[in-house]
Every structure is written in C-alpha cells, then in structure tokens.
Amino acid sequence: MKRIDVRALHREVAAKLREMIRKGVLVRGQRIIEAEICEQIGVSRTPLREALRMLESEGLVELFPHKGVFIRQPSMREIQEMFEVMGVLEGTCARLTAEKMTAAGWRKIERLHQQLETHYAEGDREKYIAVNNVFHASVQELAGNRVLDEVVANLREKVALYRHQQIYEDRRFDESIREHREILDALQRHDSDAAERRMKRHLDQQCRALMNLYETDDKIRKQGRPQS
Numbered sequence: 001m002k003r004i005d006v007r008a009l010h011r012e013v014a015a016k017l018r019e020m021i022r023k024g025v026l027v028r029g030q031r032i033i034e035a036e037i038c039e040q041i042g043v044s045r046t047p048l049r050e051a052l053r054m055l056e057s058e059g060l061v062e063l064f065p066h067k068g069v070f071i072r073q074p075s076m077r078e079i080q081e082m083f084e085v086m087g088v089l090e091g092t093c094a095r096l097t098a099e100k101m102t103a104a105g106w107r108k109i110e111r112l113h114q115q116l117e118t119h120y121a122e123g124d125r126e127k128y129i130a131v132n133n134v135f136h137a138s139v140q141e142l143a144g145n146r147v148l149d150e151v152v153a154n155l156r157e158k159v160a161l162y163r164h165q166q167i168y169e170d171r172r173f174d175e176s177i178r179e180h181r182e183i184l185d186a187l188q189r190h191d192s193d194a195a196e197r198r199m200k201r202h203l204d205q206q207c208r209a210l211m212n213l214y215e216t217d218d219k220i221r222k223q224g225r226p227q228s
Contacts, residue, residue: 009043013051015157016041021060021071022161028073032061058158076214079162080207086159087203089152090136094183094199096143098192105142106188112138113184120177125167128176133160135180139187139199162210169209179205 017037020026032052034045041048052069055061062072074082097105112135119128140152166172179202186194 006047009047010050010054013041013043013047014054017051017055018060018157018161022164026071028071030071031067032069032071060158060161076211079210082155082159082162083203083207083210086152086155087200087207089148089155090140090203091196091200092148093140093143093145093152094187095192095196096145096148097139098187098190098195100142100144101187101190108138109135109142109184109187113180116177116180120173123173125173128173129164129167132176132180133163163206165213166206166210169213172205172209175205175209176202 017026026032034048038045038048052061052063056063056069059074059078060072061069063069101109112131115131116128116135119125119131137156140149140156143149167176179198182198183195183202186192186198
C-alpha cells in the first residue's frame, strides 16, 4: 500500500485554499464551512484543519472560539510591511544570483523572461503572473543560499496573493515588463548592485500599485453607499 505523505497533503490543501482566496471564491469575513470545503477539494476534515492552522499562522484566516474560522484580510499597513521585507529579501537574492550566475542559470532565467514577453504581448495577465512567480522563485533558487531560500519561501506564499492583484492596476502591466527587462539586463551583466536595486524597486512598485487599487476600491465602495 502506498504511504500518504501527510505533510505534503496539508501543504497541498493549504495551497488550494490560498488559490480560492486569490480568485475570490473565499472572501474577507467569510466563515469556512468545513463540510463544503472538504467536498469542493475532495479531502477529509483532518488535512483541512491542519491546512487552516497553516493559514492562521500566515494571518490569512482567524479562529474565533465557538464561532468558527473566518477569512481574514490583512490591513494595508500589514501588506506594505510584507512587501517591504520581501523587497529586501528578493533584492538580496538578485544580488547573489548576479554574482553567481552560470550559463545554465542564465538560460533558465532568459527562457522565463521570454515567456513573460510573450504573455505581455498577448495581454494575458493571468499567464504573465504565473510565469512571474516562477521567475522570482528561480532567482531565489539561483542565489544558492539555503537559509535565505527558506526565509523567502515562507513569505512568498503570502505575497503571491497580492502580487496577482497588483497587475490589474492601470499602467502596471507596462511597468512590470519594463522592470523585468531592467532586472534581466543587470543579471546578464553580473551587476550585483543594479540587480539588487532594480529588484527592490520592482517590489516597491508592486506594492504602490496594490495600494492604488485598494484606495480606488475604497472610494468606489464609499461612493456606492446610500446617503443617510
């Protein structure tokens, strides 16, 4: 009998829940109905509860005794802080990758960038952001620092939820591909200072775009409220 990797199952369920949050299937303030979620993703309650504990530690859900588990939306300040930290960490990854870049590593990065260019030309934001996540993870991997890799990986799951949203802000798609071209140029030239600076700016701009989206959404909601 094939042995089930329990921890891998928990991580898989957690990933599915994050995807449901990203796509708006689960929204802020919504109560998690365990039976419904189990049926939707095809698991029992045990791995679901373990996955919810993972998401609770990430600040994505909140447990209220005798009431249940609810989807939590971090504040704008919390999201800003996540991007600030991620910018420093990914900037360090870019610096190390530029210093250590091999021919094989460059081919991988260049191939991913060409996919970004293709999806940008097609106007396909969904495919673009999917490849973008792989691109950033690859820069992280090529940095070759195990401790840094573990720290960044833990934060990446949370940031990925908001990275997806920011690409829909006005002008952000155009800005993103330009920033990627600048990062690629620095990596190709093994310019570690420029790679770090440009990667950090890339994260800063993602955060700015996201804040603009949130502020616009808040204004729309307020304008839509009935007058008292």
